[in-house]
Amino acid sequence: xxxxxxxxxxxxxxxxxxxxxxxxxxxxxxxxxxxxxxxxxxxxxxxxxxxxxxxxxxxxxxxxxxxxxxxxxxxxxxxxxxxxxxxxxxxxxxxxxxxxxxxxxxxxxxxxxxxxxxxxxxxxxxxxxxxxxxxxxxxxxxxxxxxxxxxxxxxxxxxxxxxxxxxxxxxxxxxxxxxxxxxxxxxxxxxxxxxxxxxxxxxxxxxxxxxxxxxxxxxxxxxxxxxxxxxxxxxxxxxxxxxxxxxxxxxxxxxxxxxxxxxxxxxxxxxxxxxxxxxxxxxxxxxxxxxxxxxxxxxxxxxxxxxxxxxxxxxxxxxxxxxxxxxxxxxxxxxxxxxxxxxxxxxxxxxxxxxxxxxxxxxxxxxxxxxxxxxxxxxxxxxxxxxxxxxxxxxxxxxxxxxxxxxxxxxxxxxxxxxxxxxxxxxxxxxxxxxxxxxxxxxxxxxxxxxxxxxxxxxxxxxxxxxxxxxxxxxxxxxxxxxxxxxxxxxxxxxxxxxxxxxxxxxxxxxxxxxxxxxxxxxxxxxxxxxxxxxxxxxxxxxxxxxxxxxxxxxxxxxxxxxxxxxxxxxxxxxxxxxxxxxxxxxxxxxxxxxxxxxxxxxxxxxxxxxxxxxxxxxxxxxxxxxxxxxxxxxxxxxxxxxxxxxxxxxxxxxxxxxxxxxxxxxxxxxxxxxxxxxxxxxx
Numbered sequence: 205x206x207x208x209x210x211x212x213x214x215x216x217x218x219x220x221x222x223x224x225x226x227x228x229x230x231x232x233x234x235x236x237x238x239x240x241x242x243x244x245x246x247x248x249x250x251x252x253x254x255x256x257x258x259x260x261x262x263x264x265x266x267x268x269x270x271x272x273x274x275x276x277x278x279x280x281x282x283x284x285x286x287x288x289x290x291x292x293x294x295x296x297x298x299x300x301x302x303x304x305x306x307x308x309x310x311x312x313x314x315x316x317x318x319x320x321x322x323x324x325x326x327x328x329x330x331x332x333x334x335x336x337x338x339x340x341x342x343x344x345x346x347x348x349x350x351x352x353x354x355x356x357x358x359x360x361x362x363x364x365x366x367x368x369x370x371x372x373x374x375x376x377x378x379x380x381x382x383x384x385x386x387x388x389x390x391x392x393x394x395x396x397x398x399x400x401x402x403x404x405x406x407x408x409x410x411x412x413x414x415x416x417x418x419x420x421x422x423x424x425x426x427x428x429x430x431x432x433x434x435x436x437x438x439x440x441x442x443x444x445x446x447x448x449x450x451x452x453x454x455x456x457x458x459x460x461x462x463x464x465x466x467x468x469x470x471x472x473x474x475x476x477x478x479x480x481x482x483x484x485x486x487x488x489x490x491x492x493x494x495x496x497x498x499x500x501x502x503x504x505x506x507x508x509x510x511x512x513x514x515x516x517x518x519x520x521x522x523x524x525x526x527x528x529x530x531x532x533x534x535x536x537x538x539x540x541x542x543x544x545x546x547x548x549x550x551x552x553x554x555x556x557x558x559x560x561x562x563x564x565x566x567x568x569x570x571x572x573x574x575x576x577x578x579x580x581x582x583x584x585x586x587x588x589x590x591x592x593x594x595x596x597x598x599x600x601x602x603x604x605x606x607x608x609x610x611x612x613x614x615x616x617x618x619x620x621x622x623x624x625x626x627x628x629x630x631x632x633x634x635x636x637x638x639x640x641x642x643x644x645x646x647x648x649x650x651x652x653x654x655x656x657x658x659x660x661x662x663x664x665x666x667x668x669x670x671x672x673x674x675x676x677x678x679x680x681x682x683x684x685x686x687x688x689x690x691x692x693x694x695x696x697x698x699x700x701x702x703x704x705x706x707x708x709x710x711x712x713x714x715x716x717x718x719x720x721x722x723x724x725x726x727x728x729x730x731x732x733x734x735x736x737x738x739x740x741x742x743x744x745x746x747x748x749x750x751x752x753x754x755x756x757x758x759x760x761x762x763x764x765x766x767x768x769x770x771x772x773x774x775x776x777x778x779x780x781x782x783x784x785x786x787x788x789x790x791x792x793x794x795x796x797x798x799x800x801x802x803x804x805x806x807x808x809x810x811x812x813x814x815x816x817x818x819x820x821x822x823x824x825x826x827x828x829x830x831x832x833x834x835x836x837x838x839x840x841x842x843x844x845x846x847x848x849x850x851x852x853x854x855x856x857x858x859x860x861x862x863x864x865x866x867x868x869x870x871x872x873x874x875x876x877x878x879x880x881x882x883x884x885x886x887x888x
Contacts, residue, residue, distance in 0.1 A: 332363050332382050334389065343392040349400045349418055357393045357425065360386055397422050398432045405440045420502060441543040448491060449547035455487050456555070477563045481556050481572050485579045488545070488552055492583060492593065496541045535588070542591035549596040560604050566611035567645055570667075573604035574653045581654040609670060616674040623675070626682040630694040630799040632701045639675045640705045646671065647709045660711040668715045672702060680722070689733045689796060692726040697801045699723050727809065730800075734793050734813030739820065741792065743781030746774075747876075748820050751827045764831045765872070775875040782878055786886045790814070814887040822880040825873075832871040 334342070338356045341347045364386040370379030401422045408419065426433045458469035470483045556576070563569050580597040587593060619635045627633060646667060655663050679698040683691040703719045706712040739745040746769040754760035764770055769778065785792075790810060797806035 332366065334360065334363070339389065342389055343396060345396060345399075349397065349422065353393075353397075354421060354425065357390070357397075360389050360393060364390060394426065394429050394432055397426060398429075398436060401426060401436050402439050405436070405443055423502070437540060441540060444495070444544040445547045448495070448544055449551060451491070452487070452548045452551055456484075474559070477559045477568055478571050478575070480559055482575055484552055484555060485575060488548060488593070489579055489583060491548065492541065492545055492586065495544055496537065496586060499537055499540055499544075538587045538591065542587060542593060546592045549593045553596045553600055556600050557603060560607050563607075564611065566608050566615060567642055569604055569608045569611060570646055571649050573601055573608060574649045576601045576604060577653055577655070609666075612670045616670070619675055620678050623678040623682060626679070626686060626690075626694050630686075630690050630697060631801065632697050633679065636675050636679060636698055636701065639671060640701060643668075643671050644705055647706075647712070650711070651709055661714060664711045665714065668706075668712065672715075676702060676719075689730055690799070692729045692733070693797065693799045695722060695726045696730070696805065697799075699726070700802055700805070727805075730797065730809045731812050731816075734796065734810050735816045737793055737796060738789065738813055738817035742785040742789070742817070743778040744817070744821060744824060747778060747824050751824055754827070756827070756830060758834060761827075761831050761834050764827065765835075770828075770872060772870075772875055775872060779876045779878065782876075786878075786883070789887055818880060818884050818887060821878075821883050825878075825880050828872045828876060832873055836871070 334356070338359070341353055342356045342360060347353065364383060367379050367383040367386060370376070370382065401419065404419055404422075423433075423436070426436055456470045458472075470480065470487065473479045473483060556572075560569060560572060563572075576597055580594065580601060583597065584594055619639065622635050623633060647664070650660075650664050650667070676698065680695065683695045683698075685691075686694055699719050699722050703716055703723065706716050706719070736745075739748060750767045750769045751764070754763065768774060793810045793813065794806055797809060800806045
């Protein structure tokens with residue numbers, strides 16, 4: 205394409221990449237110019253003409269714009285004149301209306317203040333003033349006690365509490381008036397609630413598990429007024445006291461309205477003191493448990509709220525004295541049950557005392573005392589140790605024990621009068637057997653009681669002193685009139701029987717130790733008696749008596765053959781006596797203790813005495829052997845000289861007779877040949 209352009213056009217082209225060239229070429233392309241020689245010659249002129257035409261068009265258009273601007277300028281001038289006129293009019297109007305505007309502004313400000321005060325007053329009345337309908341709910345007796353009543357009461361309490369904030373302001377009059385008004389309303393509300401609760405208590409059925417929840421809430425609320433709360437509880441307690449007392453008498457005598465043949469009155473078994481007392485105590489226990497469970501659902505199920513109410517009541521009525529520093533719901537419940545059961549406790553005590561006074565069997569009376577003790581311990585776990593019912597049961601237990609002691613004293617006097625002499629066979633007196641039988645029943649009854657383990661022995665000790673000790677003392681007195689060994693046999697029979705009866709129970713150990721002292725003494729006496737029997741009947745006693753003071757020295761041994769029991773005739777007779785005794789020694793000794801009830805003890809005593817007899821025989825045997833050895837040794841050494849000849853002549857007549865003319869020593873063991881081994885075999 206460049207080859208057809210004129211030469212001067214070619215000279216002006218410096219670079220195809222020049223942006224102006226590119227724009228020019230693009231413009232030509234938009235005009236769809238044909239690349240012809242004529243066109244290339246006239247291109248410059250055409251372009252200049254086009255530029256001139258464009259400039260002319262622009263000038264013409266700017267002329268129109270200038271005309272429009274002139275018209276706009278005149279319009280603006282008119283507007284400015286109008287605005288100036290309006291500005292003058294506004295300034296004149298403002299100057300003329302300024303007082304009115306100031307007054308309107310002040311009125312608007314006052315309106316805003318009034319509206320704010322009205323909102324504040326409405327909010328104040330809404331918070332601190334009860335509407336008439338709510339005041340009627342709180343104070344009118346025709347309005348029911350329901351959730352709305354408690355809501356109004358709570359709001360009134362909140363108003364009363366919030367009035368304390370008003371008392372901190374400069375003007376306290378409003379706070380005082382509102383507090384006085386809310387106090388009157390609260391008192392009216394509490395009085396209404398108090399009367400309603402008293403009315404409900406008169407018809408309240410504690411057996412019904414679905415107790416009205418409003419009753420529980422009313423009690424919690426009344427706790428905030430201790431005086432009203434205590435009066436309410438007093439009224440409730442009086443009603444329950446009369447109701448329970450009537451129920452007790454109904455259980456005793458039966459209800460005419462009841463046609464159930466299985467439900468017999470308690471007094472139907474009045475002839476059986478133990479069952480009669482047990483039925484009465486069982487009814488009292490069952491009623492106490494039921495009463496406590498019912499009151500627990502009424503009072504303690506909301507124990508925290510009740511405690512909060514009590515604390516609030518102490519703050520509102522500080523002049524009302526209440527025991528303790530903090531409210532204990534369980535303790536208060538126990539106290540209320542105790543007050544409700546007071547009438548039953550009095551009637552129960554009267555009936556049981558009458559039943560016990562008419563009973564002359566000490567065992568039955570003691571069982572009744574243990575039964576009372578059982579229920580006393582059981583109810584103490586339920587009500588605590590301090591209550592009228594506990595005091596009644598403790599007094600009944602003491603009364604019953606005094607009655608038992610009186611009957612037992614009469615029985616003991618009768619027993620002592622019957623024990624005038626011991627049985628001829630030294631057996632256990634029938635009176636003691638009866639006493640032990642009764643004591644066994646008493647111990648079984650006491651063992652089943654709930655007496656603490658640490659005080660069981662001390663608790664039963666008076667019973668042993670009242671029942672068993674007088675009889676044993678009487679037996680001991682009778683034994684003093686008997687000869688030996690009958691006295692010790694009689695004591696052992698009596699005391700071992702008592703020990704056998706007592707040893708089955710762990711709370712009689714101290715008394716068993718006293719019995720063991722007497723048994724041990726009698727045991728020693730019988731062993732001594734059997735030992736003496738062995739010594740005397742066997743003929744060993746003279747020999748033992750003669751040898752006991754002597755020692756084993758040569759001087760003492762030389763004197764043995766001079767003693768009368770060791771002369772040949774006496775020693776030979778002693779040997780014969782021993783031989784006659786040994787075959788039946790044990791049988792003869794056991795015959796002495798045939799009256800002893802425990803044959804094993806008789807055998808043990810005899811065996812012990814036989815052992816001691818064998819030890820005595822070994823002593824005699826050893827001394828005789830020592831004497832024989834000493835003289836045999838001297839004879840071997842030729843020391844039987846003239847200085848002993850006269851002495852030996854007088855004491856050796858038996859040797860001269862048996863040995864003829866010979867002056868030989870005859871051993872003492874040859875006259876008394878039995879050995880200790882033979883003795884032990886024969887006495888084993």
